[in-house]
Amino acid sequence: MPRIPVTSRRGLLFGAAAVSAGAALTACTSNEPKKAGTAATTAAAADDKPGTPVTIGFAGPQADHGWLNAINQNAKDRAAKYSEVTLEITEGSNDTAAQIGQIQTLINKKVDVLVILPADGKALTQVGLQAMKAGIPVINLDRVFASPQAYRCWIGGDxxxxxxxxxxxxxxxxxxxxxxxxxxxxxxxxxxxxxxxxxxxxxxxxxxxxxxxxxxxxxxxxxxxxxxxxxxxxxxxxxxxxxxxxxxxxxxxxxxxxxxxxxxxxxxxxxxxxxxxxxxxxxxxxxxxxxxxYPPTMAASAIDLARALGQKKGVGGMSELEIPASITLYSAVVTKENVDEYLPTGFI
Amino acid sequence: MTQPASEAPQAPTPPAEAPPATKGGGRRPALGLHADVRNLSLLGVLAALVLVGGITQPDAFLDVSNLQLVLTQASVIGVVTVGMTFVITSGGIDLSVGAIVALASVWATTLATQEYGFTGILFTAVVVGVGCGLVNGVLIAYGGMVPFIATLAMLASARGLALYLTDGKTQIVTVNSVLDLGLPATYVLGIPPLVLVFAGVTVIGWLVLNRTTFGRRTVAVGGNAEAARLAGIDVRRQRLYLYLLSGLCCGIAAFMLIILSGSGQNTNGNLYELDAIAAAIIGGTLLSGGRGTIVGSVLGVLVFITIQNIFALNNLESAVQQIAKGAIIVAAVLVQRSTVRNGDG
Structure with missing residues (x-):
């Protein structure tokens, strides 16, 4: 066929154009410049003195939304503050079956405490029960399980x-x-x-x-x-x-x-x-x-609660020897008057 | 509409394009007429919707600003649907359009891209779109992959890459020359720039599909790929070009979405593939290939957007909107089938 050389020359040109465009594009993937610390640096709820080592397993949904991303960031940042806390964080997933698998992996690894933000609270109740039966206390974050037996403490927004x-x-x-x-x-x-x-x-x-x-x-x-x-x-x-x-x-x-x-x-x-x-x-x-x-700082608080649970302590500022069974956060109204206070907790 | 019996291949074609391209073979003129009837029946649906809107919300619905609104909301998905119509006409399918729009809009709104201003954003959106289309096209045309699978893989990876680039964050655009194109100050004679782009893409798409060799080859490949190959059409190259074209449309749509929403987000373009396919099908494009109508597709998009508009203006729940959308897809296809059957005698 006589048209073959034409095609290949055109193909070459096209290929060259594609490669150069690709090279130009790879320079454009960065989102770095203006980023500083994103998560809040609020005071820790439990006392800051290092205690016995605690391994906390954290399983959340896929961070495809600014708020969920802030949840992960808050959990990571708070865990990093404690030298004795090791955070085992799973790749987030919105798929119920996948998240169950991830949590079972954490159970098998015998983490000390689990923090779970289920993609779907009702659907993940069984795996929460399973963890509790295996002797791993569960901090249920935000989306509540169907049974209170599936968690030791629930903390979430209102x-x-x-x-x-x-x-x-x-x-x-x-x-x-x-x-x-x-x-x-x-x-x-x-x-x-x-x-x-x-x-x-x-x-x-x-x-x-x-x-x-x-x-x-x-x-x-x-x-x-x-x-x-x-x-x-x-x-x-x-x-x-x-x-x-x-x-x-x-x-x-x-x-x-x-x-x-x-x-x-x-x-x-x-x-x-x-x-x-x-x-x-x-x-x-x-x-x-x-x-x-609807504060994403709840994830930082959940890490604090998990640490307190792992070290068999209560919450600082409360007289009980154990952490509470449920904590509902307050939805404060941020206006021009108080915005400076809350700005550090704002998520991107 | 201004649509002669031109949806089927025309008689004065060069010998290479001559094979019986449509499924109907010998009934080509009749099919052309049917395409016309399809558009007419969809126009009827649209007219009925306008009537419903005008009766239920005379002030808010029958209003220039509402016309601007409906056309603007239709513009992004409309451009995607034009590309999709070409792919479906050739017997293929592109499930990755929504994901490509997401990836292109995200890539074009990273802080690094925004430093290059208007051109940087436009260039990145279009090149990412075309690049994804190129991968689709090569996998399908030269890798021998089934379009459904290849574009499904692209759907997954493009969405994944979009999420990876954004980290789940909303990327807000601060380039004013881009943002201004969504504001009333830039309307040309009351027509938003996005609507002008939509109109331009539609006209070019119609011309290419109905008045060029490229369009006739597309129909021929969709009608009978083997016959097209025997007639001397480079089927593989044609397929590659078609997925490139769909990718290009996605890139343009991504840029339009950036203008419209003032941001890039990995959730952009959610389920565009289904909306675009549905609009093309109720417009009268055959899912099995061999026949496509740009006018029908655009009417299909307008029907869907008008439904949304009427429901929102009447303050109905989204659940009811979805039920109605499903019902109208079924009704439109049933009406078309009965008209075709009657026409066939």
Whole structure:
């Protein structure tokens, strides 16, 4: 066939172009420059004196979201602070079967304490029970197992309280405004936590008869869906007074949609507490005025609890000899006034 | 629509492109007509949706800003669907489009890339897209892999690489020349730049598929690859080009998504592959290859986005939206099948 040389010459040219483009691209993968320490450097809950050596196994879901990434970082940083603590951290997975396998590996390694943030609390209950039966106490982080027998201590955020505090904050801002309208941009609708947040929000708003929630749409905790759903909400509601967005990651997209629509007739409250949201609150030059925390520092606290458990100690500041069975964290409202305090805990 | 009976290969083709390219063989003119009917039935669906939207939300729905919104929301997935239509027309499938969009958008928004400004971001997005398409194309055309498997592998690895690059973090874009393209100040005669790009890609895609040798070869390969090969078409090279084209569309879409969302995230483009395939299929492109319609695909995208828009404006739950989406896919395909059957007599 006469066309072969033509093809190969073209192929050569193309190959050369591809190689040079590839070379240019590999220079562009870095995200390093502006990074300093990301996790919070808050004081440790248990006492800092080194005790008996403890090996802590940590299993979490895949860190495909800023908040989950901050969870891993907080756990690692806190464990690194204690010379006697060894952290066995697994590759995160969202697949139930894979996570069960990883936790069983940690059980077989005979770690002293397990910290588990299950991808799905109900589905991983069995493996929690298994660990407890094997004599390894489990600290259940955030997403709760179906049975209290599957963990020694649960520590996590308060989704209902998050909605409640967001609703209260908005209510206090709008309590003197007749016929105030509020809009809600929720997270993934098939998660229980989203429903709890919405329930808390609605319950708080019931205390303010002048305020009406006029619309609610659910995004998927991603920037892309946050932008899409917010754009539709803005189109549907030509005028309202306040917006609560469940998640600061999707809030990046929501803020983008608000800028694209050129709207500034309302104020916005975020959720979870990302660094970019806190920076915006501090700068105070947009609609975002506050965010309700769902603190990723809970992972650092879980490491403290696991260490205390491994060393058979209680929690500093409490009179009991053992750590508590359950700890629910408070969802503080971060505003311009207190943002400097919370900024170090903001996740990227 | 402005769509003559041109979806099937045209009569005045050079001898090399002459083999019976469509599944229907001898019924080519009829098939061309059917493609037209398909588009018409989808236009009917769209008109019905507009009617529903106009009745339920007359103020918010029938509004210039809502038209801008719907077209903007359709633009990113629309560009991906144009590329997908070519691949499906050739009898292939590209499951990796969503992952490629994610990888390209993430790679183009790293701090290192952002230092190079507008061109750096655009260049990276497009080259990453084309690069992934190249890998797909080589594996399928010259490695003999089944498209389903090769692009499934690309889906997994591109998503993995996107996660690896971001570490799960949202990469916020600070390059103003990019961000401005999403803001009303840059609208040309009220048309957002993203919509202009979408329109441009659609027109070029239509011309290439219906008016060029490349397009006729695509249809021929999808209709009967062996016949196309015997007629002198380099089937493997054609396949390589088609996956490159799909990758290119993903790269462009990634850049558009960066403009739209002002960020890059590894979760970007989630399930784009399914949306793009669904839009192409309800548009009238044959999943088995040999027939494709760009106009139908774009109408398919618009139908889906309009449904979302109407549901959101009426403040309905996402669960209801998904049920309706499924029902409309089934309804659209059933309507098309019955029209085709009636046409066949």
């Amino acid at each position: 989704n209902y309280g998050m909605g409640l505090n967001a609703g209260r904050y908005i209510g206090e801002q709008l309590k003197d405004k007749p016929d105030a309208k509020v809009v809600e941009l929720a997270g993934i609708d098939n998660l229980e936590l989203t429903r709890q947040r919405t329930q808390g929000f609605d319950d708080a708003l019931k205390n303010y008869p002048n305020i009406k929630k006029v619309a609610r749409q659910a995004a998927e905790f991603t920037v892309e869906t946050g932008q899409a759903k917010m754009a539709q909400l803005l189109q549907a509601q030509k005028q309202f007074d306040a917006l609560w967005n469940h998640d600061d990651d999707q809030g990046v997209g929501a803020l983008r949609a608000i800028a694209q629509a050129g709207r500034d007739d309302f104020f916005m409250v975020g959720g979870a507490g990302s660094k970019s949201a806190m920076d915006a609150i501090k700068a105070d030059n947009g609609v975002l005025k506050a965010t309700v925390l």
